[in-house]
Amino acid sequence: MGAAGTAVVVIDMINTYEHEDADQLLPSVRASLPGILRVIERARADDSGIEVIYVNDNFGRWRSHHDEILSPALRGPHADLVEPIRPDDASLFVVKARHSIFYETPLEYLLGQHGIHRIVLCGQVTEQCVLYSALDAHIRHLDVTVPRDAVAHIHADLADAALRMMERNMGADVTDSRAEGLFG
Template identity: 70%
Template sequence: MPRTALIVIDMLNTYEHEDAEALAPSVREKLPGVTALLRRARAAESPVVYVNDNFGRWRSHHGEILDVALAGRHPDLVGPVAPAEDDLFVVKARHSVFYETPLAYLLGRLGTERLVLCGQVTEQCVLYSALDAHIRHFAVVVPEDAVAHIDGDLARAALRMMSRNMGAAICRAADVAFDD
């Protein structure tokens, strides 16, 4: 099996943005899938890489981003997915996890060939990240029960696009295999 990395997208969130109240119920519903993936990836010693928005805080680092998110409106959605000490962290400023970040370089150094994308938002950051992963020749897996959405119709369309246009494997979190 190719080396697999779990990419956790924007789960350290303050929920203080325009779409937060529409997003939070979906995050709550998808949280068990995300936490299951985290447990299994860590147990398999697969790389876990958090790629998170910096919320315009240009002097921020992962510890500060976590602290700000835990002080936000829904710490119950952040605490269960807080990075472990050995997890990796990349700060992003735009939708794709690859856009002007060192993620591709990091994944290359790790020998990664396959990405499991989880987090938020299915029809935005997850979709754009899947496209950017595809054009970089990564195999992409998106567990539908581990990606949260703002708009359910758009999320379903995004999952279909990832499958059809990018060859992404759309599955359940329980069906994802990590490196042994």
């Protein structure tokens, strides 16, 4: 099938890390950052038109837009985790308020308009937003890929269980960011 009809969805990586559980999350974000960057770079270098879509929490700022979320993260104490994977001019950006990338966002419509049937999920948090997004993608009949080295967690045991659930219960392809068939 190939990479046509595929999008990389970067979940909640534009972040100041000024929230509960941030101290537990940060080591895993640092460890997964190379994998996330690899997925994004591979998608951007692919000539088959893989979309890179950032879906990010609005942090309760209901009038926010892309720059109002990105700028504080780039000025914050953990800008080193944001700068390498920041959206480029070709990236799409969707703001969310809850765990799932689909919940009350225009993402499903956007994917349909772009003919996307496969999503590669990377970002954070494996046992929360990534898991719920994979489930919502599954019930929308989208193919889901999750590179295990490109998702960050708060609790390693719950992340491992979440990845097993995505693979077993949702038919997700749980793989590695270096995998040859990452995009289909």
